Amino acid sequence: MAVLVTGGAGYIGSHTVLELLDAGETPVVLDDLSTGFRWAVPEGAPLFLGDDGDEALVADIIARHDITAIIHFAAKIVVPESVADPLGYYLNNTSKARNLIATAVASGVKHVIFSSTAAVYGDPQRQPVTEDTPLSPVSPYGRSKLMVEWMLEDTARAHDFAYVALRYFNVAGADPKGRCGQSTPNATHLIKVAAQTALGKRASMQVFGTDYPTPDGTCVRDYIQVTDLARAHLDALRHLRGGGGSLVANCGYAHGFSVLEVIEAVKRVSGVDFRVDYGPRRPGDPAMIVASNQRAREILGWRPEHDNLDEIVRQALDWEKRLSTRQA
Template identity: 65%
Template structure:
């Protein structure tokens, strides 16, 4: 009987790109999504969708009993840093407790591999950039802590059971499918490039910049923006790596290049040809000044080779998707 790759959160922004990429690679994806932020129409034809929570053990167990699962790619999570500060228990339930339930179901059925969607937020305020994977993990918000706890669980499970994992620590994911099949569709998304292209298209009355008093060249936060298609390619590389019998691994996924918020806004204005209003506001809770990845491990161990490492390309693809919406 042929096996499946279970994609949790597969109707969401990154998950829907993953589902398309798995199909293109000849795999059989199967999606669990509660559709709280995901969209049913983001899932390609022929891919089974089960609507529900990965924290529901009976629901997840029933699916795993019915379909042989070769690996899990786990995206389902809450991701808004200020929300995690305001509603920490929601984040510890949705990100940490639900992942524990998913892992319990997987271990009981002998699922051998998990690729986990982690985050650069596990580093907190790093003491140097670019950030390497062996730097201290000291998250400064519940979002980062909720993800780091899952990394700890994965490590302990891999120690106790015949199981390997790849924890991919994303930097700032942006852009959309180059063929225009899916993109960032959440109406109240908090991603800078998403908000900026919405402002350029008149879907918002401008854009707020949270803090211009950071210790950076122009005072605004610096982030490493990675194209969603390159991010998904890293997941396929991680899946191949685990299936080849390699040990568990933790990798940063970013381009090792940082852009400030104000620089990103200028690129969006240039690509769109629209000069939209920008409002300077105070800092948000839980925002580090600069997060830039070292990606040497992903390139060397996983063989990851980014194809869209260009901010203008990322913005063009995001703008094209936003127009389609």
């Protein structure tokens, strides 16, 4: 039995491939390398170059490698970009996912784990958010992911098929063993941007909005370490293989940090007092969003091990230094 990992050369996908290999699983990676890296796919995981929306290609991979489950990461993920290019996001994140799900059903693949997002909640009024919090995404990115959740739900009702949709909060850090990390040069993740600035790869960084209704006026987010998140996918896989039903679950630590608190952590851990500029709010950014993770803990048996902001920042800084000597 093998597991197809779409987007497995990207940030979260590559960490999940490592965890699958460490667990004795057989991952097979499909990636177009638009944001991923060939070198991020570890030895022992076959890599196919192509599009997750290519039904003929996906069907061929499923047949050739006896794929019994799919973990679907491949997507565009930048909220402001989705506001500027909504149709591009609906194509990449929604239309292609529809093709992937259709191919899974036609090929007899009964289990799919989907990379969803906390952006489906929009700007919730109560914290922490549970999976039953009203869904009201404020960006095309969030809407594009919610549409896929709906497709999975409808498909599971109509076919012999089950899924787990994991709603990620803000993913950060790197593999504790130093094997992989966030490698996209122009990534917008706060901790990566701050780490790049601390290491002199950026002259300065910008804070978007200082007038939010939060304790210090900047956005508050729940930062989850990437290996903890990757392991949630293995927990979801075990859940489905064990006969567990379809499920939506948040992946976060149930507490948050403001933008300014994260920047101070990067300054503290790096020992560098770098320049920070302040600008207006960005479209699509909620003031605060923090997860309730009770469902993932109780039903999936998820047990995070890296819930420490300074540890996450240190991993990001160490990985950023490694990238300085690595060729993409």
